[in-house]
Amino acid sequence: MQSIEGAAARPAAPSGLRERKKRRTRDTLIRSALELFSRKGYERTTVDEIAEAAEVSQRTFFRYFANKEEVALAIQSAVDALFLAALRSRPAAEAPLPALREAVLDTWDGARAVIEAVVPLELHMRTYGLIESTPQLLAARLRSLSEVEEGLALEIARREGLDPHADPRPHVLVAAFGGVMRVTTRAWGERGEGGLDDLRELTVAYLDQLGPALAENWRT
Amino acid sequence: MQSIEGAAARPAAPSGLRERKKRRTRDTLIRSALELFSRKGYERTTVDEIAEAAEVSQRTFFRYFANKEEVALAIQSAVDALFLAALRSRPAAEAPLPALREAVLDTWDGARAVIEAVVPLELHMRTYGLIESTPQLLAARLRSLSEVEEGLALEIARREGLDPHADPRPHVLVAAFGGVMRVTTRAWGERGEGGLDDLRELTVAYLDQLGPALAENWRT
């Protein structure tokens, strides 16, 4: 095994037997892990248990995932990749903020399929709360998001024909946008688990508050 | 030892010999740790080495810090506490965004003293790059920042007489603001280590880009 594709980039499938098997193992590991996490909590689940549930050795687990956090966040990372792809396919004429906004909404629409290819939707939904309530996972998730944001900033800069090193606006915009998205998903998670449709709605509502929140006077 | 005060809340000093000794031990651990991290890198430094450098047992180290990350971020947490305090002492009449803006600037001004009470300023400065280049530390730092942001949001809500659970603006504003601050300190760190004055300058510059970055049209 020279390189296992991150959850992020899943190539079109060169699909020999070998590749199919690896994918199956990987998906099984994710499913086993999420089920155990959901049942016993993240910290009280050991990697040995996950490996055993997926019928591989602990060593193999670590060949698929760099650490315990990575398996917990695997699906999230796949959705992140979707988001980045969505932004790349927004029309070039669109202004930066609208492009980001529409890209997230596109993502929520397309996420279902990506998720259900690996785990039951409901199991994935439960991981949002798990992440939020597990310090180590939240930390890993935030770091992962900061990488996504870097990618978004570069893409925005490219769209606008700017040098992201010279003009701070791409990074500033994406940082503000990313902050609002985090707050949105957190609020959504706290509202006791609505579906992807509710998330979509909240996203719109929160993004619409960005302008007003920056305004000088909040008493309107 | 019933409770060690987090770096955050450092009480006025009831100062018996016992308290003074604890403080000295804590500061020594921080200094030893940062020196080792700076010299050998975070991951290649073991807790045993830190403990030995500070002349305490490994077990004692873990009574002062919940984990290795915490000692690396101890000073940052102290500065965070300064920030929160700075916001609380902004005049009530000030609008939310200006209050946050002035609070950071006040913080950068007052930080020097807090830092130098524990470690040489230059040693602290080097930790910014360390955090940025150490995945585990960056993750922990981002998580820590998200807690700070929650505190800021609650304070903004209080100032404005709002229920933060009902009105999303406090959280949205703080998330956007926090995002920009992260980008700012990162850019500052990458510009090969200027001083606190440069950081202050960059803060102003980046915050001033927030409005323009959200604008529809970037071509002005």
Place this chain on the structure above:
DNA sequence: AAGAATTATGTCAGTCCCTGACAATTGACT
């Protein structure tokens, strides 16, 4: 279709982070 070359997996040993339990020491208080 059989063997050679790759690649994936398992086993083992070891390091490091972190924790609970208990004993020993040290400062506080009368």
Place this chain on the structure above:
DNA sequence: AGTCAATTGTCAGGGACTGACATAATTCTT
């Protein structure tokens, strides 16, 4: 001085991870 409480050290152990090497499974070659 003597008691009480808080701090520290020692020890044993669990769990995340890694490097090294052997084994087994695919793929490639002829």
